[in-house]
Amino acid sequence: MSVLNRIREISKDRGLTLKEVARKAGIGENSIYKWKTTSPSTKSLEKVAKALGVTVEDLMSDSDDKQTPEYRAIQRKAKELSPVNQKKLLDMIETIFGDLDKGDD
Template structure:
């Protein structure tokens, strides 16, 4: 999804056209439409983000730093992956033993 697509989506959720967003942000009426092929300035992105009540990172589609999820390593319903690929069972067992060993060392 492009920056333009994200702006369209957020604008639509608010019931605004891109032209309305541009006017509220104080930028040219058709500026946002050109962002499909041109890179917007940081200043204009900030203005649009403020109008839409989102961050520039949201408009750019950058991932937010979410809290890590806690999982029980013995929970067989949890799929462990590395770089998007499942970890083979034999490797997963080695990882679990290493993690258990580290846990045991901390408790002493």
């Protein structure tokens, strides 16, 4: 998936137009559209990633997986946690899945 398509997808998930993303990122709207045929600068990617609340890696991802907005929100929040809290979150998730496997609600 191209960078432009990833930006479109993430923007849509956040209810933003590309024009709004460009404004938040402080770059020209046409700059984003040019990325269909040219590669963006690292600086521009960083600005767009910040405006969307994602990492540059998220924008560069070649993944065509259709992850739900909720799943991506969980990923973003987990990345913001300290390693200790990430471990706590993982323990909670494993507990929940263990309960689901047992048929507990």
